[in-house]
Amino acid sequence: MSESVALNEQYELHVNGEVRPVRDSWLGESLLYVLRERLGLLGSKGACEQGECGSCSVLVDDELVCSCLVLAASAVDQSIVTIEGVAPIGSPSDVQQAFVDAGAVQCGFCTPGLIMATHALLERTADPTEFEIREELSGNVCRCTGYGRIIEAVQRVAVSRRVSGQA
Ligand code: FES
Numbered sequence: 611m612s613e614s615v616a617l618n619e620q621y622e623l624h625v626n627g628e629v630r631p632v633r634d635s636w637l638g639e640s641l642l643y644v645l646r647e648r649l650g651l652l653g654s655k656g657a658c659e660q661g662e663c664g665s666c667s668v669l670v671d672d673e674l675v676c677s678c679l680v681l682a683a684s685a686v687d688q689s690i691v692t693i694e695g696v697a698p699i700g701s702p703s704d705v706q707q708a709f710v711d712a713g714a715v716q717c718g719f720c721t722p723g724l725i726m727a728t729h730a731l732l733e734r735t736a737d738p739t740e741f742e743i744r745e746e747l748s749g750n751v752c753r754c755t756g757y758g759r760i761i762e763a764v765q766r767v768a769v770s771r772r773v774s775g776q777a
């Protein structure tokens with residue numbers, strides 16, 4: 611395929627409730643690349659780009675995926691939610707607030723992916739055991755925290771939702 615053809619594709623993605631045109635792209639670009647480099651959504655992080663670290667986690671049709679492993683063009687007509695779409699700026703989600711309150715954020719590089727993974731986990735399992743939390747978040751690597759405070763943050767949200775009747 612010549613470069614002029616390869617870099618001339620146009621399509622639309624549905625991201626955080628908005629239709630976002632993607633222009634002059636190559637169909638082999640990952641969703642992570644398109645989100646960050648073409649749509650300016652820098653919250654999803656790229657680290658391993660091999661599906662090993664979870665820093666690029668987003669939701670596609672409510673399913674947690676590593677956006678580095680998904681072709682952006684394959685996500686046309688699917689609903690994509692990134693960390694920017696979890697809550698309005700200045701009004702953190704309960705999961706984001708719990709991570710702050712529990713001291714689960716240090717360098718912060720893993721945090722967007724872990725927040726996405728936690729939202730997905732608590733949608734599936736409202737009251738997870740510690741083992742379930744560790745297992746479900748095992749695809750998200752954190753080099754700073756030792757995971758204890760991350761587990762605590764997830765547990766705080768589960769308890770809080772239960773007490774408030776949201777779970
Ligand atoms: S950058 Fe996607 S899993 Fe590591």
Ligand code: FES
Nearest residue numbers: 716717752753754
């Ligand atoms: S807070 Fe630094 S990698 Fe998790």
